[in-house]
Amino acid sequence: MNGERKPQSEAEYERRLQSYVGRVLVPDRPGQDPVNVPMIRHWVEAMGDANPVYLSAEAARATGRDGVVAPASMTQAWTMRGYATTTSEAATPFDELVALLAEGGYSSVVATDSEFEFHRELVPGDEVSTEEAVESISPEKNTGLGPGRFVTTVRTYRDASGTAVATQKWRTLTFRPAEKKALRPRPAVNQDNEFWFAAAKEKRLVIQRCRFCETLRHPPGPCCPHCQSFEWDTVTASGRATVYSYVVAHHPPHPAFEYPLLIAVVELAEGTRLITNLVGVAPDDVAIDMPVRLEWLEVDPQLTLPVFRPATDRP
Structure with a gap:
């Protein structure tokens, strides 16, 4: 509708x-079945209800009842229909x-x-x-x-x-559901990269650096691929970069993005590469080795990401 x-x-x-x-x-x-003890047993075990009158006739008689009784909260359960029955009914x-x-x-x-x-x-x-x-x-x-x-x-x-x-x-x-802007898909944050996203939220583009051989690496990882050291720190990137490669995405459309969508690999001045979006430029005007500069996209209160625009452009 x-x-x-x-x-x-x-x-x-x-x-x-x-x-x-x-x-x-x-x-x-x-209901499909009469009240019965096996279903009562499943219910009280699932609910953690230890009242003995539900399963012990002796305990129930001690309270003046004739025998075990079903929990009152089960009343609706005795008349619930199974999925197959529900879908086949007129x-x-x-x-x-x-x-x-x-x-x-x-x-x-x-x-x-x-x-x-x-x-x-x-x-x-x-x-x-x-x-x-x-x-x-x-x-x-x-x-x-x-x-x-x-x-x-x-x-x-x-x-x-x-x-x-x-x-x-x-x-x-x-x-009638209120219209809401679709959220951009969330990144997969883990112990190896959470520092990077935390820095991005502060609008700092950092690069992981091996503390032993000082090799820079991205994406982040637990171990230096050159010397296998697990010791690392970070350096702050200058924000200068060039376009290494790019694609213009048209499909599949996602409501959180505007199309055509420019997705690029940029090479930072420090030597590492980063997958990002290009902004402030038409697809036909993008070129390999084009200088670009960093700016920040505040997607929502929980997510801030680096994007790049042509270095000659002004906001």
Whole structure:
């Protein structure tokens, strides 16, 4: 939908949305399995819940119960459908409401809160079903995620006799995602190169230097390729360089970059080479051995990178 409304009046769209209030989205639907001890065991082990009434009939009877009971927090789990079942089912009014919200641009969803009321404990052998109806759909609200609507539904959980054992008020925010500029891909920072990116954030272009033979090297590494020493320090580059080679990238497009994108290997005055971007120059005007000078690109608060522009150019 690309977050855009179809051509229709706001009033008509609102009328269609509000027509779902009070409507049953999911008719009374039985769970796939009855309440059972093996699933309870998996649940309490995963949750770290050591309450013995969930697995020990003796401990449960000591509390006045007839036998083990299921954790109340499992109520929803007894009616959840597997992925294969969900994808093979026919469309429901719930799917229709989701499609209508997407039609209005509300294509994303996040759960906001859930309120449970329990009427009795579930015990092994109970057959649990659930029915879900719409309680309310809010007017459009401005949220930190984007303009959206709060959809509140009520799920009623029943046993085999049709008696309600629990109710759940479930609220979600369906929203139109706010447009955000795509982040430039993050560099792979590790123990060997983190010093380089930390210096770049301070707008210092440094070059790793072997402390034993004083050979400069880039990209950074733990060991000198010439004398195999692990001792090193850095020197600060002058920022003068020449274009050693370059490519003009058109594909694949990435929303964080502007195209055509000039990607170059520049040779620093100190002798090492660096992969970077060229700025302030058209692709047709780039030439091998062209003098370039350093400037800094503040990509975002977490990332600053060196780029180069023609040395004869002025900002």
